[in-house]
Amino acid sequence: MEETTTILSALLNRRSVGQLREPGPTLEQLDAIIRAGASAPDHGRLKPWRFVIFKGEARLRFGELLAESLKVRIESQGLTATESQLEKEKSKLLRAPVVVAVGAALDHEHSIPVIEQFAATAAACENMLVAATALGIGSMWRTGDPSYDSSVKTALNLKESDMVTGWLYFGSAAAKTAPISQNYNHSQYVTYWH
Ligand SMILES: Cc1cc2nc3c(=O)[nH]c(=O)nc-3n(C[C@H](O)[C@H](O)[C@H](O)COP(=O)(O)O)c2cc1C
Numbered sequence: 001m002e003e004t005t006t007i008l009s010a011l012l013n014r015r016s017v018g019q020l021r022e023p024g025p026t027l028e029q030l031d032a033i034i035r036a037g038a039s040a041p042d043h044g045r046l047k048p049w050r051f052v053i054f055k056g057e058a059r060l061r062f063g064e065l066l067a068e069s070l071k072v073r074i075e076s077q078g079l080t081a082t083e084s085q086l087e088k089e090k091s092k093l094l095r096a097p098v099v100v101a102v103g104a105a106l107d108h109e110h111s112i113p114v115i116e117q118f119a120a121t122a123a124a125c126e127n128m129l130v131a132a133t134a135l136g137i138g139s140m141w142r143t144g145d146p147s148y149d150s151s152v153k154t155a156l157n158l159k160e161s162d163m164v165t166g167w168l169y170f171g172s173a174a175a176k177t178a179p180i181s182q183n184y185n186h187s188q189y190v191t192y193w194h
Contacts, residue, residue, distance in 0.1 A: 010134035013179065017138035020171030024055065024097025025137050033170070036131035037102065040123035044112040049124045049165075050103035052156050059093035062155070066092055069151045089146075096140070096169035100128070103156055104163040121165040128168055138173035141166045 025033060034051050042048070054062055067089040074081040093099045104121040106114050125141055132139040146152045147164035156164065 006134055007130075010130050014129055014133040014139070015177040015180070016140045017169075017171075017173045017177055018140060019174035020096035020138050020140065020169055021174050022097050022172065024171045025132070025135070029132075029135050029137060030098060030100075030170075032135065033128050033131045033137075034100070037124035037128040040120055040127045042120040042123075043116045044110065046107060046110065046112060046117055046120070048104050048106060048117040049121045050105050050156070050158065050162075052101040052103065054093050054099040054101070055097060059099060060090070063090040063093050065155050066090065066146050066152065069146060069149045072151065073145065073149065092146075093167075096171040098170045100168045100170070101156055102128070102165045102168060103153075103158045104165050105158065106162050108161055118163055118165065121163075125166045125168060132170055137170055138177075140169040142169060143167065 024030075030053065034053075037049060037051060038047070040049070067086045070089045071081045071086060074085070102121055102125050104118045106117050108114055110117070129139045129141060143164070143166055147167070150160045153160060153162060153164060158164065
């Protein structure tokens with residue numbers, strides 16, 4: 001029962017934490033988080049998820065790649081990226097001690113619809129956020145333009161036809177997050193079918 005309470009409380013209390021700092025998850029905790037991701041429901045057991053972990057120096061080196069891809073995107077519109085735009089992109093992954101890119105390796109020929117394969121990777125992301133919450137680790141799911149950039153996908157070992165489902169940031173919360181609004185009324189989203 002105690003475990004049930006913990007899981008339910010992690011589900012109900014998970015919040016996006018914008019500011020994450022050291023310490024990040026330990027190797028053991030990160031392993032548990034990834035295993036929680038890979039335990040998500042998965043129609044056809046295709047295991048479409050791919051996890052790419054960034055920590056330490058690798059975050060900055062990948063940031064350089066992100067900045068280069070931004071530069072190319074902006075130039076393709078006939079514009080020039082500013083130094084501050086590039087600097088911001090470079091330091092993106094430094095916003096947390098550990099970032100995990102979750103990719104969806106999609107089989108477009110399979111009888112399981114691609115949207116369901118993608119859904120399995122989104123379920124993996126949520127499992128990971130909830131696992132982190134249960135371990136007392138702050139987390140945040142981010143996406144943004146790099147997720148849809150083919151050069152970024154290639155760097156993540158994904159194909160053009162694959163998707164980046166999320167960039168999951170993990171670390172210690174810099175400040176206490178506000179609990180979900182007590183005024184939240186889910187009745188507007190829930191009906192009983194008669
Ligand atoms: C698919 C997906 C992509 C998201 N991308 C971003 C993002 O790029 N930047 C951001 O600030 N939050 C992002 N979020 C987090 C949402 O903004 C956040 O979940 C929402 O504000 C609700 O807050 P909560 O997570 O604390 O409940 C994303 C969430 C999901 C599910």
